[in-house]
Amino acid sequence: MRKLSDAGLRVFARRGYHEARVDDIVRAARTSHGTFYLYFANKEDLLRELAVECAQAIESLAADLPAIGPDADGEAALHGFLRRFFDTYAHYGVVIRAWMENQVSDRKVDRLGVDAFTHIAQALGLQLHAAGAPHDEATIAALMAMLERTSYAMSSRDLGLDRAVALDTLTRVIHRGFFVTSR
Amino acid sequence: MRKLSDAGLRVFARRGYHEARVDDIVRAARTSHGTFYLYFANKEDLLRELAVECAQAIESLAADLPAIGPDADGEAALHGFLRRFFDTYAHYGVVIRAWMENQVSDRKVDRLGVDAFTHIAQALGLQLHAAGAPHDEATIAALMAMLERTSYAMSSRDLGLDRAVALDTLTRVIHRGFFVTSR
Amino acid sequence: MRKLSDAGLRVFARRGYHEARVDDIVRAARTSHGTFYLYFANKEDLLRELAVECAQAIESLAADLPAIGPDADGEAALHGFLRRFFDTYAHYGVVIRAWMENQVSDRKVDRLGVDAFTHIAQALGLQLHAAGAPHDEATIAALMAMLERTSYAMSSRDLGLDRAVALDTLTRVIHRGFFVTSR
Amino acid sequence: MRKLSDAGLRVFARRGYHEARVDDIVRAARTSHGTFYLYFANKEDLLRELAVECAQAIESLAADLPAIGPDADGEAALHGFLRRFFDTYAHYGVVIRAWMENQVSDRKVDRLGVDAFTHIAQALGLQLHAAGAPHDEATIAALMAMLERTSYAMSSRDLGLDRAVALDTLTRVIHRGFFVTSR
DNA sequence: CATGAATGAGTGTTCATTCAT
DNA sequence: AATGAATGAACACTCATTCAT
Structure with a gap:
């Protein structure tokens, strides 16, 4: 899902992959954890x-x-x-x-x-x-x-x-x- | 302490910094966790x-x-x-x-x-x-x-x-x- | 609904009640999650x-x-x-x-x-x-x-x-x- | 560790294995999560x-x-x-x-x-x-x-x-x- | 009636760090 | 100086349940 990919790229860019928290990404995408794992393993x-x-x-x-x-x-x-x-x-x-x-x-x-x-x-x-x-x-x-x-x-x-x-x-x-x- | 630095370099090399566990380093150096934090913050x-x-x-x-x-x-x-x-x-x-x-x-x-x-x-x-x-x-x-x-x-x-x-x-x-x- | 009860029994039998996922049952019954909760609380x-x-x-x-x-x-x-x-x-x-x-x-x-x-x-x-x-x-x-x-x-x-x-x-x-x- | 085994048995007995939370056990044993996983996988x-x-x-x-x-x-x-x-x-x-x-x-x-x-x-x-x-x-x-x-x-x-x-x-x-x- | 995308509270597990001995 | 048992905050991930369509 675009919204999540974009948010992910943004968060990865800001904090680095390792320091990026799924929670950050989810919040940046204004979605829920559940939705994240609906689209990504x-x-x-x-x-x-x-x-x-x-x-x-x-x-x-x-x-x-x-x-x-x-x-x-x-x-x-x-x-x-x-x-x-x-x-x-x-x-x-x-x-x-x-x-x-x-x-x-x-x-x-x-x-x-x-x-x-x-x-x-x-x-x-x-x-x-x-x-x-x-x-x-x-x-x-x-x-x-x-x-x-x-x-x-x-x-x-x-x-x-x-x-x-x-x-x-x-x-x-x-x-x-x-x-x-x-x- | 040399022993720990060497072990650290070895473990970092093998597993990467992020994947390296303090426990791995300590074990490779044959010391204890306590000793690690005696020499490194x-x-x-x-x-x-x-x-x-x-x-x-x-x-x-x-x-x-x-x-x-x-x-x-x-x-x-x-x-x-x-x-x-x-x-x-x-x-x-x-x-x-x-x-x-x-x-x-x-x-x-x-x-x-x-x-x-x-x-x-x-x-x-x-x-x-x-x-x-x-x-x-x-x-x-x-x-x-x-x-x-x-x-x-x-x-x-x-x-x-x-x-x-x-x-x-x-x-x-x-x-x-x-x-x-x-x- | 028969279809769901049957599927439920099948899935419960195969994976046990605790390990059975509503998703499994719903898929076995070829229905949707929504339908499940239409017939069962x-x-x-x-x-x-x-x-x-x-x-x-x-x-x-x-x-x-x-x-x-x-x-x-x-x-x-x-x-x-x-x-x-x-x-x-x-x-x-x-x-x-x-x-x-x-x-x-x-x-x-x-x-x-x-x-x-x-x-x-x-x-x-x-x-x-x-x-x-x-x-x-x-x-x-x-x-x-x-x-x-x-x-x-x-x-x-x-x-x-x-x-x-x-x-x-x-x-x-x-x-x-x-x-x-x-x- | 005895303390944890005992607490575990107690909690399992009270809530059943599936409903037992590691947190319950740890609290019953007056220890920490870390300690639990120190003794049990x-x-x-x-x-x-x-x-x-x-x-x-x-x-x-x-x-x-x-x-x-x-x-x-x-x-x-x-x-x-x-x-x-x-x-x-x-x-x-x-x-x-x-x-x-x-x-x-x-x-x-x-x-x-x-x-x-x-x-x-x-x-x-x-x-x-x-x-x-x-x-x-x-x-x-x-x-x-x-x-x-x-x-x-x-x-x-x-x-x-x-x-x-x-x-x-x-x-x-x-x-x-x-x-x-x-x- | 039917759908299935979306939800988010809840859970097991990890691991850097501390401190009494 | 050295130890290693104990800690607990932090995190990834799950899944029953809902609700707008």
Whole structure:
């Protein structure tokens, strides 16, 4: 149920998954405990559902990613993708982090995650699982970590990173560091 | 007390901070609950102590980091640093993750973290907080994230990343992507 | 409503009264929760209704019981009664047990139970509440217990009692042990 | 822990196993919930422990049972045993009932129960599992049921059975009904 | 008559923390 | 300094019951 998913995401974001109480979520959704367990098997199940949602959002983001060339156009395309990624992150932050921390494991999420990875890799010209490209999995992992972490830094008030600056920096670093044809 | 810190790190590593029970730690250290609270104010306090230890280890790693140039020597120096970083990570993994997740906040740790950042930044020729270098904080954050996440991927059995390969990849990506003189 | 009573008896039999969920019953009856509470005040009320049904069945069984003499004919008559009692038990088992456990109390059920007792007592020549016969209530209670328990043992797969054997045994024990004229 | 077992038995007796709240038990024992779960895995575990205790009590009762002959001496011995059985029942009533209702299953309890059965059977001259004695298991089951139920009736205020009378009656019924040599 | 989504009081269980010895 | 039995606040989860449609 939307009302509960939204409330869950909000509460998870505010207090973190572990510190989030079902009672908080239920109160935020203006429902009852009973209703919560009518739609979710348990607290983790809600996180899983949110992870699926989030993975789908990222996947659709990545699916639209055009091939990124070594030129300025490529950098612009990457810049646009990263901006959308940051927006998605601003929405699903906790879920992404919980997912990356392996606190959630779910076939559907894993599948979508891999798909998104693959799309991003393709856009950057990396070849996953290809012979002679054993480095690319590690590369993608590092890339995703960078995205995740910088997004976190951006959404976190304390770290006080300027959004536009961080976006520019990351675009440049990735475009320069990961670009394959210039290898 | 050493015995308890070690046991704590071991248990945190095996079950994660949240899933770690004080009872597990106490049993691993072959002591009593009473003794635990003789040396630590609470469970989080132990994590904080470990975070300080960890921050010191990384700080001393970073302090030794020579200036890294754009040439092959620079890449080799970076490679060596990353190897040592990975080793440290293999030891303090959970603590680093918990720290990055902001589950621990402590002046001393933050101070040490910043110091380490600064050293790494200096080695790479980045200028933190300097006028005209507003990008560098974001850059460092992204770098640290990449280190952390790749280390995690390497230490995690499931992801099955080859240590040497990951090390090579990350060295190349960072040396190319972050290197300032080539900007 | 028949559909619900039947489903209730089925579910009670399968999972026991306490473990039976209203949801199970409702699903077994292919109805809704709302309908359940249209016909029964609550879960216990259904048990009470079933207990009344069951008490009536036993009462009508007992009402047909002819006088049982000390001879072989009497034993045969007793044998027939016990067989019918076992059949009834196979149907109403849980209800009888729940009733005996005093989990149900209801005037109607109590009245019917007493009536059945009285008929059986009369058939065996026992005199309830009669002066000079203070033992008979205890006797009847013990008899009923024996019937109940043996029926349970027979209907329970685990205990693996042979039906015919148990029937013969109980007939003999009761005919010999309870028969009044041989006192 | 004695204090908790005693409180548990008391509360089980007063409200029945299912209606007994851990909170009641803990309050009756003047302890805390934490302490309860220090000594018992859960509520059912307490019942199991009590069942073991009870089975041991009955087993030791049955172990002392001398051979019971068809004469007045035999009847007197049986009378004594039944009195002690009733006393034990007055103490462990709920546990026996819960056990018989198969709400508890435990190797140790089952073992002790079988031992007790065997002793009683031997005393009465019945042969369990012997060729040519297929009836005896059913007989014993019926006997135990009678004991249990009559004990219950005696301990229950509502049924208002006179203790001495019930004892006399049951002694006579069993001595007459179950006595093997007079077959 | 019938429905089934919504309810929320109630319960078993956990576990960090304390303190008398 | 060291112990570990005791604590109790806190939490996830259940399920009989209701009521607007």
